[in-house]
Amino acid sequence: MNAVTRRIVIGTAAVSMALSVAACGKAGDSDSGSGNGGDGKTIGLLLPENKTTRYETFDRPIIEAKIKALCSDCEVKYNNAAQDTETQKKQFDALVTQGVKVIILDSVDYKATKSWVQQAEAKGVKVVAYDRLAEGPISAYVSYDNEKIGRLQGEALVKALGAKAKEANVVMINGSPTDPNAPLFKKGAHSVLDTQVKKVVYEQDIPDWSPDEANKKMGAAIDSLGKAGFQGVYSANDGMAGGIITALSKQGVKVPVGGQDAELAGLQRILKGDQAFTIYKQIKPEAETTAEIAVRLLKGEKIDDLVPTKVTSLTGEFKNIPAKLYDAQVVTKENIGSTIIKDGVYEAAALCVGEYKAACEAAGIK
DSSP states (O other), X not given: OOHHHHHHHHHHHHHHHHHHHHTTOOTTOSOSOOOOGGGSOEEEEEEOOSSSTHIIIIIHHHHHHHHHHHOTTOEEEEEEOTTOHHHHHHHHHHHHHTTOOEEEEOOSXXXXXXXXXXXXXXXXXXXXXXXXXXXXXXXXXXXXXXXXHHHHHHHHHHHHHGGGGGGOEEEEEEOOTTSTHHHHHHHHHHHHHHHHSSEEEEXXXXXXGOHHHHHHHHHHHHHHHOTTXXXXXXXXXXXXXXXXXXXXXXXXXXXXXEOSSOOHHHHHHHHHXXXXXXXXXXXXXXXXXXXXXXXXXXXXXXXXXXOOEEEOOTTSOSOOEEEEEEOEEEEOGGGHIIIIITTTSSOHHHHSOGGGHHHHHHTTOO
């Protein structure tokens, strides 16, 4: 068994275990453990929202399972902010007040976190920024090379446009302005699209990554440009791609639309031919590395080997933040089987239901 195969097998088992753990907890549970935060055995976990299915389905259960595996008597105090910055601030402050010494933070609004993290640091609390880089004196950051993801999205859209790319006008529906990853996706995508398509003719940032708002903006774009005024749509994630494709279908427009996150609904749209591609980010290594960093910080151990890179915060104020950035890959109809299914992210039985059965068979997914 080579290293890659072994990683995939191990990863599949971890996801299976994580999903069974996920069944035990509901979104918004305020506490996954009853331990007292001040006992040096508690890790806080704050996730930003539950509109994107990945957080409750994958991130939370995988992080919790890995923490338990590394520290059987550790407790995880969990909260989801449901996209509200003030709610997340209260959740963060409550953990600090309870004496929690390590907090994993996936921020709603990265700019808002600076004072929280500074106050926490003054009390000896270490904050690990997860998936999104928060402002402040962060102890570690685990995510992806998000500008590169934007480039992958741009390249995949150009490929989907094919020979017509150079003459194509493109609509860009970007992510939430409060998410520090969104401008990086946008920057990466622009670096490709600005040179390889004719023009970006309409562009909007979407608060809260809202599929409904993306739907409205796509409708407005069609009204403004006309049905033939664009040949492709960049969508920063799969949730918004769903709203965009609904707006296009309503007007009888069929153009390539890309996304990100490899959500189940997005993958099904790809199989059906409604969505051109998504970006598959292996959440498991990101989540498990974050859990291991948190446990080591709790025990006062070094984390240098887990965070080989250094990054600077988006404002430029905080430098040399220890980081681990993972790679991602483009997923189309052709490689869903060799990526998503092979890695055990979703089973074929979950993907190939009802109207998608024939599309799965055509794509060789059984």
